[in-house]
Amino acid sequence: MLIGEVARRSGLSTRVLRHYDALGLVRPTGRTVGGYREYSADDVRRIFHVESLRSLGLSLKQVARALEDPDFTPSALVGDLVRWTRERLERERELLGRLRAIDAAAPADWQDVLDVVGLMRGLGSASAARRQQAVLAHPEGVPVPLEVLAGAVLAESDPHVAGALRWALARSGGDGVAALADGMRAPDPAVRRRAVLAVAAVPAAPGAATLLTDALGDADATVRGRAALVLGGRGVAAAVPVLVGMVVKGAGDVDAADALVTLSGDAGCAERILAALADELAAPGADSATRLRLTQALVELPGSAPRAVLRELAGDGDPAVALVASAFVKDDEV
Template sequence: MLIGEVARRSGVSTRMLRHYDALGLVRPTGRTVGGYREYSAEDVRRIFHVESLRSLGLSLKQIARALEDPAFTPSDLVGDLIRWTEDRLERERELLRRLRAVDASEPTGWQDVLRIVELLQGLDSASAARRQQAVLAPPEDVPVPAEVLAGAVLSEADPNVAGALRWALARAGGDGVAALAAGLRSEDADIRRRAVRAIAGMPDAPGATAALADALGDPDPTVRDHAALAMGRRGAPAAVPALLAMVVTGSHDVDAAEVLAALAEDPGVAERLTAALVDELTAHPTDPAVRIRLTQALVELPGPAAEQALHRLARDGDPTVALVASALLGVLEERSPEAPEEGSPD
């Protein structure tokens, strides 16, 4: 088979076939009377072997060794190729991130491009102080895209820099929530925690409440707690079960009780909350720590049902629970507008 026919059938150009011949990688078995290269069926099979190995990223030198050395084992080389490919993909993802950041800044000239690149280099610095400076004092006239800040939030481990990034992100506008919501789907719990804290600081951002609602089902308790507190502060009743669980477990229970109290300003919600707290008391008859936390949450709720529950708790079989409930009832009486003033007759 002549070189032109081989090229047509294999998809390898005649120029590349001549290059393979010069390297000794695929030499045609024969020549015609006129001196043209003539390839056998075995030569064509070798060409396909070469092309298959090239598709894995092997160099021609590596391919020659693989085909000629009987002792050659592919496992180490394939492992190296995997690592090289992963490194290359990471570099390309980083390049794509930078290009998107430049595009999102809507540069009007190359000076704008250079400024946003300077900002990105600052955010990628190994120095926490420089990263914080890049956030708080970006290059002059450089609008920091929300997507860039969101990506930096998800990867930032330093608490001071992370706080600065969340502050800047909350003021940047844009579609930062979408990038943060992607972080909520990460397998890394630390990334999900960073994402939910940042979303919690963006109360007016479109999509924030929906992202927080999804986070209520997160397997990590820290993510769930931040999502529940943020949703409750937005007035979302959907956060109530998670907030009640926080009171029961003692995880940020004071914050959770305060948010429940705020939600209870709605009379309908207050009634359901009181019933839920009473149910939890029934479910934990012998755990004084849980019962005390639930008692403390009850005192913040308006309405006669909550007060009646406190009166029952003042007679609780556990003296510590009874003492706490009695003390809280005294606080309620002092708050009551109908309570007699000191020194006045009953």
């Protein structure tokens, strides 16, 4: 079988077949009277063996060794190929992510592309200072890849860099909130904490209120608390149970009490807050420190109803609670 026919049957070009011959990988066993290459059935079969191994990602050198060396075992090489392929796919996924980020930023010219690439390279630096500089030095007016910023926010552990990233997302006008949605539902609580901080930086952005409200039911107390403080400051009554819980636990209780004061501006919400605090004060097993924090929260609330509860607490069996309540009642009478 002449080289032209072999090329047609194998799908390989004559140039490739000549290259295989030159390497000694597939040498035709015969020659015609005129000196042309003549391939036997075994030669053609070897060509297909070569191409089969090539399809697995083996180099020509590795293919030659696999076909010629009886001691060459496939297990180790196939394991290496699996690892190399995974690494290549990871590099390609990273490349695809960068290309998508640049495409989403809609650059106007190649300078914009270079600026975005510079930002991404800076955010990938091992140096926290360089990551922060990459954010702060990004040219104003150049499109910002929001998904890249959001991903960096969710992964950033350095507080200074994280603050710069949140600032950059906030500067985008809130469009980056949607990119943080997955982070708000991440399995890792540390990622959810970073996400809620970033969303909290733009509470008025479209979608932010929904994400923060959903976060009130988060399993992590820090995530719940951050969402509650933001929503409480914006008058969202759904935050009341979490804020009262923060006072009970003593975690951010001062800020939680301030948010409760804001929420008490609504009459219906004020009743709900008072009832929740009173219930916790009367809860069996509540220790002195907890009841004292609850009493101090009551002191901050406006209106006559909290004062009536404090007058009752002035005679409480817990001296610390009674002292705080009595002092407020006396000041109020003066």
